[in-house]
Amino acid sequence: EPEVTQTPSHQVTQMGQEVILRCVPISNHLYFYWYRQILGQKVEFLVSFYNNEISxxxxxxxxxxxxxxxxxxxxxxxxxxxxxxxxxxxFCASSRSSGNTIYFGEGSWLTVV
Amino acid sequence: AQSVSQHNHHVILSEAASLELGCNYSYGGTVNLFWYVQYPGQHLQLLLKYFSGDPLVKGIKGFEAEFIKSKFSFNLRKPSVQWSDTAEYFCAVNGDDMRFGAGTRLTVKP
Structure with missing residues (x-):
């Protein structure tokens, strides 16, 4: 079954540094998302992306x-x-279209020290 | 955009007890509804979803949820929980975009 993949699974970085988190969405999906979850808190929406721009x-x-x-x-x-x-x-996620099921990757854990 | 509220922050049950987790949303248009589960240390997994049709939806692992449009609710149920159901459960509503509830932590005591 196709899935969303994310790298790295865990990254530790120093405060002030730039970080890039990578995602490979499911291949025939057109909508892409980033969410984050601070430890012990709910999943928060960050951004959605469609047709090469932020929606x-x-x-x-x-x-x-x-x-x-x-x-x-x-x-x-x-x-x-x-x-x-x-x-x-x-968490990176993707869906085939708006209103379809959103499939999540396994997440990238970022620790800033 | 829509908002989602989950009534229970933490639920503790004994094995074989019945479960109902509340989820309410506010949105004026058509919505798609989801329940996700997050086992300790793992990523979000889809339990079940409602798009249209029968408002009683059956998901994996014996879970079900009922969409009651008049109450803007989509409560999750399971007749008999197991220790392995210990996890965080998130209700999500797809209206303008996908929004999650704050989550309900379920602890099942053996």
Whole structure:
């Protein structure tokens, strides 16, 4: 069964460093998402992406965050200058269309020290 | 955008007890509804989903949920829980976009 894959599974970075989290969505999906989950808290929506542009973003997704689909398969989340509070599990997800089931990857655990 | 609320933060049950986890949403349009489960240390997994048709939806591992449109609710049920059901359960609503509830932690005591 096709699945969303994410790398790295765990990354430790120093405060102020740039981080890129990578995702390979399911191949025939057109909508891509990033969510995050701070330890012990709920899953929070960050951004949705369709047709090579951001379709919606939350208030969390400030200028420190950016997303890109650099080629036909990858979907990346960049955090420009990490803060301690960016430590969280970041989930990539994709769906075939808006309103379809969203499938999640296994997550990338980011620890900012 | 829609909002989602899950009433119970933490539920503790003994094995074989029946389970019902509440989920309510607010949104004026058509929605798709989901329950996800997150076992300790693992990623989100889809339990069940409702798009249309029979409002009583059956999912994996003996779970079911009922969509009651008039109450804007989509409660998750299981007649007899097992220790292995210990996990965090998230209700999610897809209206304008996908929004999750705060989650309900279920602890099943053996």
């Amino acid at each position: 919606e973003k939350s208030e969390i997704f400030d200028d420190q965050f950016s997303v890109e689909r650099p080629d036909g398969s990858n979907f990346t989340l960049k955090i420009r200058s990490t803060k301690l509070e960016d430590s969280a599990m970041y």
